[in-house]
Amino acid sequence: MDAQKIPATVITGFLGAGKTTLIRNLLATANGKRIALIINEFGDLGVDGDVLAGCGDETCTEDDIVELTNGCICCTVVDDFIPTITKLMESDRRPDHIVIETSGLALPQPLVNAFNWPEIREQVTVDGVVTVVDSAAVAAGRFAHDHDAVQHQREADESLDHDSPLEELFEDQINCADLIVLNKTDLLPLAAMAAVEHEVMHATKRKPKMIRAGEGSSPSAAVLLGLGVGSENDMEARLSHHELHHADGHEHDHDDFESFVVSGGAVADVPTLKTDLAKIIEANDVLRLKGFVEVSGKSMRLVVQAVGNRIDTYFDRDWQADEQRGSRLVVIGQHDMDATAINAAVQEALS
Numbered sequence: 001m002d003a004q005k006i007p008a009t010v011i012t013g014f015l016g017a018g019k020t021t022l023i024r025n026l027l028a029t030a031n032g033k034r035i036a037l038i039i040n041e042f043g044d045l046g047v048d049g050d051v052l053a054g055c056g057d058e059t060c061t062e063d064d065i066v067e068l069t070n071g072c073i074c075c076t077v078v079d080d081f082i083p084t085i086t087k088l089m090e091s092d093r094r095p096d097h098i099v100i101e102t103s104g105l106a107l108p109q110p111l112v113n114a115f116n117w118p119e120i121r122e123q124v125t126v127d128g129v130v131t132v133v134d135s136a137a138v139a140a141g142r143f144a145h146d147h148d149a150v151q152h153q154r155e156a157d158e159s160l161d162h163d164s165p166l167e168e169l170f171e172d173q174i175n176c177a178d179l180i181v182l183n184k185t186d187l188l189p190l191a192a193m194a195a196v197e198h199e200v201m202h203a204t205k206r207k208p209k210m211i212r213a214g215e216g217s218s219p220s221a222a223v224l225l226g227l228g229v230g231s232e233n234d235m236e237a238r239l240s241h242h243e244l245h246h247a248d249g250h251e252h253d254h255d256d257f258e259s260f261v262v263s264g265g266a267v268a269d270v271p272t273l274k275t276d277l278a279k280i281i282e283a284n285d286v287l288r289l290k291g292f293v294e295v296s297g298k299s300m301r302l303v304v305q306a307v308g309n310r311i312d313t314y315f316d317r318d319w320q321a322d323e324q325r326g327s328r329l330v331v332i333g334q335h336d337m338d339a340t341a342i343n344a345a346v347q348e349a350l351s
Contacts, residue, residue: 008098013132015104015288016307029220036095115232128227131177143170165256172240186214264350266294276349291329
């Protein structure tokens, strides 16, 4: 990797895998290295960037964080990503390292390939792609098909497309990785983790390095940065399902998924809120729910992070004098979810 270029690390992984938490620990262990963050989210509520901006780390101030909420970065490379990188390079405060957190629904391949654009390639290189995996979700079969059932359907009608968007996306994010972080290992017994490792390694023909992480054992900046791969030079080995199936240039889209934001007022009781949201998530197979909630009688903002039936909440900071209080949660699910019913149910939970 060219030592004169600024290294960039792409951190990818499915919704709720723990990318933002990993980045917070990266910043805390950067040892003075100046980090610029590019945060991309699916949906128009920027939760991750706001959480990271509140961490108060001197190595990455609010001025060093750029949020892209105009859709998944893999589809907005020309409109969003390239101008953002160009602006960073022209800044008087050039970073020592760039960290890019993709949307949980993004294909990392188009983003990595964008580093081959002449105006970027001269100044920046991909130090490595880090894919964060929710080990508990893998163990629960979130990304697995009923392959026997699919085969029977294909035999009955060969024209049907039964590829799982979740399974393909999971494999694409794994296949682009230089380092795989098996996260949330504390939620599983050792035998289950061995099965997860086996499934993850069989999702790619490449052989990326794999490490385990869980609560209290997030990898440091010394582990995540400085891989020195130059990932943009090896795109043929990282092709996504989309690239393999649409060599004619057909554009990738995210029609399999959708998101919307639900707004509400202050809630009186946090445990009741968590119970209500868990019921909504389970009844509607919501993939991800996150945002900020106002709690009656509390001066601090409550962060809500839910993936599957796991819901975490914590107070992160005081409400600022210049911001409007209230509750806003972004809901992400597959395209056939009943958005109207979910919206009404979440609004009721926030009332």
